[in-house]
Amino acid sequence: MGFEGIGASVKRKEDPRFLSGRGHYTDDINRPGQLYAFVKRSDRPHARITSIDTAAAKSAPGVVAVFTGADMQADNVGGLPCGWQIHSKDGSPMAEPAHPVLAVDKVRYVGDPVAVVIAENRQQAKDAAEALAIDYQDLPAIATVLDAVKPGAATVHDDVPGNQCYDWHIGSKEPVDAAFAGAAKTVKLELVNNRLIPNAMEPRAAIGDFDPSTGDYTLYTTSQNPHVIRLLMGAFVLHIPENQLRVVAPDVGGGFGSKIFHYNEEAIVTWAAGKVKRPVKWTAERNESFMSDAHGRDHVSTAEMALDAQGNFLALRVKTLCNMGAYLSTFAPSVPTYLYATLLAGVYKTPAIYAEVKAVFTNTVPVDAYRGAGRPEATFLLERLVDVIAHDIGIDRVELRRRNFIPVDAFPYQTPVALQYDSGNYFATLDAAQKAADVAGFEARRTAAKAKGKLRGLGYSTYVEACGIAPSAVVGSLGARAGLYEVANIRVHPTGSVTVFTGTHSHGQGHETTLAQLVVEQLGVPLSQVEVVHGDTAKIPFGMGTYGSRSLAVGGSAMVKAMDKIVNKGKKIAAHLMEASVEDIEFKDGKFTVAGTDRSKALAEISLAAYVPHNYPIEELEPGLEETAFYDPKNFTFPGGCHVCEVEIDADTGVAQVVNFTAVDDIGRVINPMIVEGQVQGGVAQGIGQALYERAVYDANGQLVSGSLMDYTMPRADNVPNIHVGTETTLCTHNPLGAKGVGEVGAIGSPPAVINAVVDALRDYGVRHIDMPASPQKIWSIIQAGRPRAAAE
Amino acid sequence: MYDFAYQKPGSLADAVKLLKGDPEAKALAGGMTFIPVLKQRLNKPSAVIDLAKLGLSGITASGNTITIGAMTNHVTIATNADIKAKIPGLSEMASWIGDTQVRHRGTMGGSLANNDPSACYPAAVLACDATIKTDRRSIKADDFFQGMFTTALEPDELITSIEFPVPEKSAYEKFRNPASRYAIVGVFVAKGPAGVRVAITGAGQGGVFRHKEMESALASNFSADAIANIKTPADGLNGDIHASAEYRAHLIGVMAKRAVAKAAGR
Structure with missing residues (x-):
């Protein structure tokens, strides 16, 4: 056994299973007597349902049942709940319109579930769905946030005038206004954060199973957080007590946030299984994923910075209009507020910030958290604004950043927008990234590219983000309707092997390896003897799952606490066995030793004694060696860093290609450097996707064009260069691992680095800003428009 | 997909007979377009006639002609030594279609019969002045393509092979749709027995077309400079979320210049 503890790049334990096609995904599960559900979706963006005739579908071959929203309503099925309540500026709660599982009276987006057909096989269910006779009365549709707020706009929900979900703010308006009034210079930028469609490799799937003999339900689902689904669906939608509802999220093939939320289909198959007394399976087709998985981003913003004569940031003012889609998805309201506007200080010591965020409903797929969730939007706004400031006032963009960075000795640093950063060193990540990216050699590369007809540009992004959203009491006061702790149960078996039951969920991140390495480090058990169990409410304690890069910082910390308890109990057992005082027992490298002696007992001897307690302090100590710990963080963690991107643009076609990318991130303690590298590379690939390629397009009538x-x-292998990943570490000061989180940094830091590089490449063409994605046609148009100017100068 | 009868005839005559006997039957070549269309329930044939056992695949080179069987797949075309040596533009075109899986399934005959406006092969066939051989006749390329998804084929007529007169020079340049990787603009340039021909795919509302202005400029001077100042009008070109008609018009010029420069250097 080589070194397998914290800091070892051990190979991922889960990969042989995934890479050899032996993963066990939801769609791989088949239950005896299983039926298949086909969800009939609206092809209208906005319409009143005037009638649904199910008779022909019901009598079609193989059909067992057809249900509509009316059937669910009649059975007292509740609407899908929202897990976060925002209050507007004026103190009023957000508009929270009903979100029926199957549409009632109206459909509100293309893809809105209208009815479900349950049949012996998929073909029969689909055939019968074509026999459903649904009459609609079309209504005017709202496709964009700008349309939603126009006076006299159609309303998505009859009970939500003006389509406004909330009008929220953060920071202080007066000091910002005062700073702008006295500023030497102000710079303003309007920008769009493009709407994205997640596209995890595995489409969503769900199987509802009902046991008539016990009345118990089981839901197998593609979820990042099975306990959250059990709570929301059991308590609010189907009214099934926890003891009768098991939720299993087996191997999950990517989530990126889109599998956090409680979706209609989960409730449909679970409820329908109870109705037809047979298992019911649903698996999304890719085109269903496009129109039913929660989308991401979709902001329109104005950002303004007030500066003094030296280029010091005095105040930031931001106005953002954001899209909730047609209904509130589970955590949608929190994304453009507490996960976005609280990050607007970024890595800068801007003393005054005021942000207003208006969220609106549109006739589009619900929008919710997508890798980064709010923080990419904040980072893009800020890092574009900083480059535009540098451009407008004629100061070097790196010098401008350094001048405004939060100083190294200023931590803990309280921002004007609620967050308190515990640690960080933005100078260190910038220095390291500049060196690794060979910024010094850039001009030579630019000249060489020009000789080949290519425009080469270099862009920076210096960012901070917030992970491990917490503490529970604080987020509760901000509107969260859930706790945000994490839990771990550590079971040391009689022979010393270990099973970890974690409340977090791995859907590609490699937890089965990373979390096991924590056990190697703390208990001295070899990696091969550690198993990590997750994703089944019948096995694991009530945990919150995986999102927001929280699993290590929060879930790992719970493990450390549980293992502390194991060690403490083990010391008592060891003291008994070796007839020593507990105070004299030391634990190191898997051995309990009487201090200053060569007398020791291995963990396996202690665990055997605990389960075979023949010689055991049974009066003072319970048998067994298994401990549970819940960990509620004291604060968020704050990963940050610097990304440097180089692009080359084909001046004839406008095609931009990322040719170099360097990411130097401060993610706190690194457990497995190889997994960190993979996480950052994957995140950067997604960021490059947002910056250059991805765009969810609705036409003016609300039809999804990019469906x-x-x-x-989606970015493909040939769109993504080899990404250099480095780390510069400051430890998190408030969790026992010092870990900050790495799952999202790539997707958060990279988009502005790419766009800043594109703008830099086009510096001779009079361009100040380009919205994402910087498509070939967009760049070509800029080159065309800029040619005369470039020629004249 | 909907239910359909599946037939795999062993001779061309049987396949044509099956198609003639059932107007709702459809022929299946490689299926790289047809199968997704079936899966999306966009087509409801009564029967699918699989052409795999008709012996229509293979490549033969004889004198100044290369004949490609209709059921020859892209990877075979891309890697064939004669095609590489004699029609390099066609070889590179085939190697850029789809991905490895698609190139092992998709066929030239299937692509031509479908005549997708953003498919690649129509540009090679038109620029090379190839002849499409069917079960009953020969059709010149200029007569074969009749608008998007429309060809000169009768409903029950099957392509058997495509005869390419070997050109002196050939090259293909493709500006890919970033999502689908089909051609937003594909330009095939050939200098052959029928003179210089420039065929554009992906751009035209009516499918593949010849760029006569470029052809006449290149006839006297086969170099990129000869077409540098030719502006292609945007009228009649496609526009979508990836590329407007104006952008496509511009790309035709860029891709044509690149194709000519490449062909001239061969």
Whole structure:
């Protein structure tokens, strides 16, 4: 056994299973007597349902049942709940319109579930769905946030005038206004954060199973957080007590946030299984994923900075209009507020910030958290604004950043927008990234590219983000309707092997390896003897799952606490066995030793004694060696860093290609450097996707135009260069691991680095800003428009 | 997909007979377009006639002609030594279609019969002045393509092979749709027995077309400079979320210049 503890790049334990096609995903599960559900979706963006005739569908071959929203209503099925309540500026609670599982009276987006057909096989269910006779009365549709707030706009929900969900703010308006009044210079930028469609490799799937003999329900689902689904669906939608509802999220093939939320289909198959007394399976087709998985981003913003004569930031003013889609998805309201506007200080010591965020409903798929969730939007706004400031006032963009960075000795640093950063060193990550990216050699590369007809540009992004959203009491006061702790149960078996039951969920991140390495480090057990169990409410304690890069910082910290308890109990057992005082027992490298002696007992001897307590302090100590700990963080963690991107643009076609990318991140303690590298590379690939390729397009009537991979551009291997990943570490000061989180940094830091590089490449063409994605046609138009100017100068 | 009868005839005559006997039947070549269309329930044939056992695949080179069987897949075309040596533009075109899986399934005959406006092969066939051989006749490329998804084929007529007169020079340049990787603009340039021909795919509302202005400029001077100042009008070109008609018009010029420069250097 080589070194397998904290800091070892051990290979991922889960990979042989995934890479050899032996993963066990939801769609791989088949229950005896299983039926298949096909969800009939609205093809209208906005319409009143005047009638649904199910008779022909019900009598179609193989059909067992057809249900509509009316059937669910009649059975007292509740609407899908929202997990976060925002209050507007004026103190009023956000508009929270009903979110029926199957549409009632109205459909509000293309993809809105209208009815479900349950049949012996998929084909029969689909055939019968074509026999459903649904009459609609079309209504005017709202496709964009700008349309939603126009006076006299159609309303998505009859009970939500003006389509406004909330009008929220953060920071202080007066000091910002005062700073602007006295500023030497102000710079303003309007920008759009493009709407994205997540596209995890595994489409969503769900199987509802009902046991008539016990009345117990089981839901197998593609979820990042099975306990959250059990709570929301059991308590609010189907009214099934926890003891009768098991939720299993087995191997999950990517989530990126889109599998956090409680979706209609989960409730449909669970409820329908109870109705038809047979298991019911649903698996999304890719085109269903496009129109039913929660989308991401979709902001329109104005950002303004007030500066003094030396380029010091005095005040930031931001106005953002954001899209909730047609209904509130589970955590949607929190994303453009507490996960976005609280990050607007970024890595800068801007003393005054005021942000207003208006969220609106539109006739589009619900929008919710997507890798980064709010923080990419904040980072893009800020890092574009900083480059524009540098451009407008004629100061070097790196010098401007350094001048405004939060100083190294200023931590803990209280921002004007609620957060208190515990640690960080933005100078260190910037220095390291500049060195690794060979910024010094850039001009030579630029000249060489020009000789080949290519425009080469370099862009920076210096960012901070917030992970491990917490503490529970604080987020509760901000509107969260859930706790945000994490839990771990550590079971040391009689022979010393270990099973970890974690409340976090791995859907590609490699937890089965990373979390096991914590056990190697703390208990001295070899990696091969550690198993990590997650994703089944019947096995694991009530945990909150995985999102917001929280698993290590929060879930790992719970493990450390549980293992502390194991060690403490083990010391008592060891003291008894070796007839020593507990105070004299030391634990190191898997051995309990009487201090200053060569007398020791291995963990396996202690665990055996605990389960076979023949010689055991049974009067003072319970048998067994298994401990549970819940960990509620004291604060968020604050990963940050610097990304440097180089692009080359084909001046004839406008095609931009990322040719170099360097990410130097401060993610706190690194457990497995290889997994960290993979997480950052994957995140950066997604960021490059947002910056250059991806765009969810609705036409003016509310039809999703980019509704398949033929039109929605996911980044492919040839779009992504080899990404250099480095780390510069300051430890998190408030969790026992010092860990900050790495799952989202790539997607958060990279988009502005890419766009800043594109703008830099086009510096001779009079361009100040380009919205994402910087598509070939967009760049070509800029080159065309800029040619005369470039020629004249 | 909907239910359909599946037939796999062993001779061309049987396949044509099956198609003639059932107007709702559809022929299946490689299926790289047809199968997704079936899966999306966009087509409801009564029967699918699989052409795999008709012996229509293979490549033969004889004198100044290369004949490609209709059921020859892209990877075979891309890697064939004769095509590489004699029609390099066609070889590179085939190697850029789809991905490895698609190139092992998709066929030239299937692509031509479908005549997708953003498919690549129509540009090679038109620029090379190839002849499409069917079960009953020969059709010149200029007569074969009749608008998007429309060809000169009768409903029950099957392509058997495509005859390419070997050009002196050939090259293909493709500006890909970033999502689908089909051609937003594809330009095939050939200098052959029928003179210089420039065929554009992906851009035209009516599918593949010849760029006569470029052809006449290149006839006297086969170099990129000869077409540098030719502006292609945007009228009649496609526009979508990836590329407007104006952008496509511009790309035709860029891709054509690159194709000519490449062909001239061969």
